[in-house]
Amino acid sequence: MxxxxxxxxxxxxxxxxxxxxxxxxxxxxxxxxxxxxxxxxxxxxxxxxxxxxxxxxxxxxxxxxxxxxxxxxxxxxxxxxxxxxxxxxxxxxxxxxxxxxxxxxxxxxxxxxxxxxxxxxxxxxxxxxxxxxxxxxxxxxxxxxxxxxxxxxxxxxxxxxxxxxxxxxxxxxxxxxxxxxxxxxxxxxxxxxxxxxxxxxxxxxRDVPEAPPFPVRETHPEFGVTLAAHGGAFAGARIDVGTRVLLDVLTDRRSQLLMDGPGDAREGADSADCGRSDGQICGVVNEIVIDLGCGTGVLAAVYALTHPDARVIATDRSAAAVASARATMAANGVADRVQVTHDDAGSDLPDASADVVLLNPPFHLGTSVHTAAATRLFDAAARLLRSGGELWTVYNSSLAYKGELTRRVGRTEQVHRTPKFTVTRSIRSER
Structure with missing residues (x-):
């Protein structure tokens, strides 16, 4: 041989x-x-x-x-x-x-x-x-x-x-x-x-228990969501700190993903759809939202629960994450409204198909720290978003991704910052 x-x-x-x-x-x-x-x-x-x-x-x-x-x-x-x-x-x-x-x-x-x-x-x-x-x-x-x-x-x-x-x-x-x-x-x-x-x-x-020990489940009443997690899913059934910061920002803005003020519609949206009393996102009816790198699916699940008219897609390259996200959607009664896919940076999803992308990018590749894991997802978000669509990103504040997001996606503003995490909103430039 x-x-x-x-x-x-x-x-x-x-x-x-x-x-x-x-x-x-x-x-x-x-x-x-x-x-x-x-x-x-x-x-x-x-x-x-x-x-x-x-x-x-x-x-x-x-x-x-x-x-x-x-x-x-x-x-x-x-x-x-x-x-x-x-x-x-x-x-x-x-x-x-x-x-x-x-x-x-x-x-x-x-x-x-x-x-x-x-x-x-x-x-x-x-x-x-x-x-x-x-x-x-x-x-x-x-x-x-x-x-x-x-x-x-x-x-x-x-x-x-x-x-x-x-x-x-x-x-x-x-x-x-x-x-x-x-x-x-x-x-x-x-x-x-x-x-x-x-x-x-x-x-x-050894002898094993009758039921497999995974996925584990944990309820988070502050966001009205139950998470399910297989062993390989990042953060398990907990909500990691970065995702929690992004969820807090979206909740504080009444889950509307808007610029400040009820009259500020997303760029390119019909202003007649804004300011809806039911708390739906302003500007786009039946919007398409992608949770890119979804992990256990917490962002997708919370979005689906608070925006029942939205079509939500959760995608991750990890099979453990995808299995977890599917179990999370079932646990929250939204499995029929959230599509979960196992994919590489949403590569199987069509270009310019999304109104909103939600992203908490990794900064590790296995055991190595490498920012290319995040920039690949920035590029994927830019491909997936329609012109004027929004990318909401949370990342470690020390990484200073704002300039990178502006170059790869479009005009980017800092929405919130803590000593550890930054939340930004990027508007997809005209194609």
Missing amino acids: SEFPYERLRRFPDVEAPELQAHDATDLLLVERCLAHVADHDLTGSDIAVIGDGYGAITLALVDAGLRGIRLHQDLATGRRALVRNAEELGMLRTLDADGASAGVGPGLTASSAGDGAPFVPHELDAALLTGVRLVLLQLPKALAELAEIADAVARWAADDVVLIAGGRVKHMTLAQNEILARSFARVQPQRAERKSRLIVAEDP
Whole structure:
């Protein structure tokens, strides 16, 4: 077997930069340990599940080693698209099966469309991913709650003799991760560090509670909303401080998203629609509102509850966030009025289709601090907004995004500022 060309892997369409790589030493350790385990236990590809493979380094290296039918779960839409692109670049989706039929699949690869000859089969974090699996490879997630949900899922659905091999960079690992794994497995054995990475081997799954522990739910009476959260959703079922600041601003302005004064309609709106006594947004009837990077969906849910005539779309690149947002909409009785999509920066939504975009952008890419995560969403908002549409953004005050928003979206005003967070309103420039 030739050495796998890790250096050919790309992160695209995710952010790319010299300091951001598409693989790390943990990927290599997991692949090496997997191949040794396969040889010792006579496993096939369908006996293996890979969770958290960022851009395909683990899965595609195993395919290169001759394994087929590997089950796969990736949280991020960008990671899913990058893996397919990398597989295509390496020629792994253009192979022929024994009957000469194409075993290849394209960017729309799903568990139902992959077919028996596919090199890998994507799944959500569910029973189909794990039922009967005997080996699970896991890139350790940053959030302990996400690790807890994954560990419970493996113990709940995988084979009784399943072995979970989890790995991470030593600088990001904690003893708490061992403790979380020990809740679901009777034997948890950290391995010696290699190349600044470490593996943890968990075996002998414990009995699990009858109902899965996620999503968790919490009611926030100050905003009249109940949040549901899977383990990988940012802030869990809490409302993070930045989102709370934005919600406070929108509530103080009677949820109208207006410039000061009841007579100031959004630019380009019909002034006859302004000043409605029912508290609806001024200027646009049946408006389209996008919660971009929605997380658990709190902004979308509150907006739908307070603006029953609006069409609300909540979108996020995280599958855990999307599952959480859908559960949040159901918990608040607005599932029929809020569309939740798993997408990369709203790329599947049409240009100039939104009247309002709500945004609390991240400033982390995994474990790296990188402002490109926010600027990609600013560009997405500019594409999605119609001329005169509004982008409402909350961000860490130290990041001083106002100038960037003006350049990428249009005229931007500071609406509110605290020592930690700033809320701005940007008006989409004429196209």
